[in-house]
Amino acid sequence: MTTSHDTTESPADPFNWMMFPFNGADVQGWFERAGMMPRVMEYARKARQGATEYEIVFESGSVKLRRYRGSVEKRFATPLLCVFALVNRPYVLDLLPRKSVVRQFLDRGFDVYLIDWGEPTPADHDRTLHDYIEGHLHRIVQYLLESCEVDQVSLLGYCMGGTMSAMYTSLHQELIRNFILMAAPIDWSDRSQLLSLWTDSKYFDVDNLVDTLGNVPPEFLGSSFKMLRPVDNFINKWLGFYDRMLDEKFLEEFFAMETWSNDDIPIAGEVYRDFVKFGLQQNLLIKGQFPLGGHRIDLANITCPVLNLVADADHLVPCAQSLPFDEYIGSKDYEVLRVKAGHIGLAVGSKAHKELWPKACDWLASRSEAVDSTV
């Protein structure tokens, strides 16, 4: 295919123009977007980190417990404790007012708490999973039991936070009334996923990495996740941005997401070593052999009602890693809710907020203790 004005480059060479964001005829569209740039920059500056007001009610070292304020009167006495992963900031669960898992539960009358694990310093490189789970998480749960005057709390764990919550529930089942898993990796038997391949012990020496670096740098983790889908993350994302940048609602969502996804934090070296070695590489959790302090985690100890939220298009934690959870637990009340979304789409996707989260709230409401109306 040749054109009269193209004199120096062959149009048959795709690199010449396949990644150009617009057809050469759409010069007007280009100028419209160019004129939009000051507004784009304004949205980039205004991008928020979270949408709902909260207060810090408890601190355990650098770990903080947030209590969110809702406009709806509290209907349920059982507090909901959200546990996010250690590799990112937790405000993805409250990214925007219309895309907030926290607000979904607040608007239904739940008392919602979220753990902010903080950022480990170089001196924290020897913190282990045991320190986080049996230390910070246990202290927080005990604080909630005392302050809310209840015997049990409900747990919601997202991604690695779900795995940690599962370990905690197996050790302290008597303290947990309901357990919600969100895209949580439990079973790493399926080795076809790219991340499982990269972290295989044949190709990845986690001991060397942790012994040399201490805490695992956020750049290492962030770039690893982005490289799982390089074309989507480095090309398609920006082509899509070009297409939609005239929509101000899109700009608000885009920059909120960009702010969060580039807000990586380091992870304590020993935690990373435990998780990679005993989880991804040796898959000890489903075998009942995952060591935590002096314990071996046995998922069969989990007997409370469990809701497993799974994203069908999750490339980070494929369905095969979280769906088999019911095969290893002792719960009789177990339900799965699936949505066609990605790993982060489960928390911020429009489809998830329209279809999945109202059902999750219904599930939890029917299993939570109501506030005593006579009090």
Next chain:
Amino acid sequence: MSQTSATPPFNMPPFDPAAMQAMWQQMMGQFAKAASPQTGAPRSASGHGVPPPDMPAEMFKQMQKAYLESMSRWAEEYMRSPQFLENMKHSLENALAMRRQVEDFLRKASEQSFGSTLGVYDAVGAVRDAESWITRRIDEIASRLDAIEAKLGVERKAQKARRGGASGGAGVRRGAKKTSAKKTSSKKSGTKRRSPRKR
């Protein structure tokens, strides 16, 4: 304590939208002039050509989508290949080895400049022992001073009594004695002891 979660991610000087808009429009005007048919076809940042303007937009998007999907599949296959995995492994090993070499070099340079750092824990312990000894010594000296002041206070009182002076000084001394007594007791309790309640 309460705080809003809506915080700007970074600090920037005040932003003037009007000035930014004016500058941007000027730039775009110059670019449009450069990109006009008289001066040549617009170029992408890399200097390559743009898609043919006579290609329908929908066709262009479909071709682009197909191209990027095939690129994505190729990238996925390559990142699963043994060649990539081996390269990744060696690349990481080399990077960590270089990091260790740099740290060793810096540690040796530091030792040569400032002395060995191997006994850093011993040094910290020694400093703490010295601190404890100095604190005890200060306590002893303070006690002796108090005793001396007390003696001096009694002698002065006797002197004033012999001269028939006012008793005001005794009041002050009494006060001073009490203060000294308090000081002594607080210093004797040590500076490192922490009440469990304060934790």
